[in-house]
Amino acid sequence: MLIDNPRGGYRFLTGISPFSSGVVASEGHEVVHATLSAHRPWREGFELIDAHLADVGRGRPALCAIELRCPVPYSMPGFIEFNAGYVELIRSWDLYVGDHNPLARTNVAPAEDPPSEPVLHAFSYTVEAPVGASTTFVVSGAGEIPEATLDDNEIIRRGETGPEAMREKAGHVVATMGSRLAAMGADWDQVTTTDVYTVFMHEGLLEDAVIGQMGPATRHGLRWYRSRPPVHDLDFEMDVRGIRSEIAV
Structure with a gap:
């Protein structure tokens, strides 16, 4: 279900308690994606977000997506x-909309140079934009498990990592990405960035x-991160x- 978040300037696709399934900018707004130049411990990262939002004249409710990195899968x-x-x-930031957490999220465990503690990698927020501007959105990370569980x-195929599995x-x-896009009123032709996270990159898997x-x-290609999903036995x-x-902070 797509729910309006007027304080934040976006709508969100309901997910589970820790995060939504995705966010899409409301009319008159766009989503900006910010990548940290250096990882910060995740709570310290939220302090950086708070300062950045203040600098660009946006309040906390404009925050709409978070990307975390963890040391190993949980x-x-x-x-x-x-x-x-x-x-x-x-x-504590008063971001919930009723009983729903509106923020999209990705959280993965890098296979190379992992952090020593959970860190903030990137975040997204809304800013005002001309009415009629193209739709901007973020779809939360998802692994090979049914929605909302x-x-x-x-x-x-738990425990299987061969080519067929x-x-x-x-x-x-x-x-899942396609169904979330459709539920948000978007489509693959509007996607500008596709990220893949796995350590089991068998020949021909992506093709x-x-x-x-x-x-x-x-036409935009895709980016492969040699990383694991955040939970044991999830592999893609x-x-x-x-x-x-897209900016760096």
């Missing part, structure tokens, strides 16, 4: 425990399971966005 209980602290901070027993996992994830479903978005994750403004 157990499912450990992931739920981390999310509890994250949700507490989001609530944190039950690791539901992981597709990875194609099935990747196919499920790219289909067989991902690229064929991206359609016009292939993606996120996508359609953005006009």
Whole structure:
């Protein structure tokens, strides 16, 4: 379900308690994507976000998406425990819309040079834009598990990482991206960035399971991060966005 967040200048696709499934700028607004020049511990990163939003004349409600990096994948209980602290901070910023956390999120564990603690990698926020400007959006990261569940027993082909299993996992994830885009009123032809996170990059995996479903978005290519999803036994994750403004902070 797509819910309006008028304080933030965007609408969001409902997800689970720690994050929404994606955000799309409301009319008269656009989403700006900001990547940190150096990672910050995630709570310190929120202080940076607060200062940046003040500098650009936007309040906290304009924050619409967060990208985190963690040292290693969590157990499912450990992931739920981390999310509890994250949700507490989001609530302290008064960002919830009713019972819903509106912020999109990606959280992955780099295989090379991992951080020693959870860190902020990037964030997105809304600014005012001319009425009629092209749609901008961020779709949250998703792994090979059914929507709206944190039950690791539901992981597709759990414990399997061979070529056939990875194609099935990747196919499920790219289909999730497509269904989220459609629910947000967007399509692959509006996607400007496609990110893939896995350490099991078998020959032909992207060609067989991902690229064929991206359609016009292939003109922008895709970025592979040799990283693991944030939960043990998840092996493939993606996120996508359609953005006009990318900055470094």
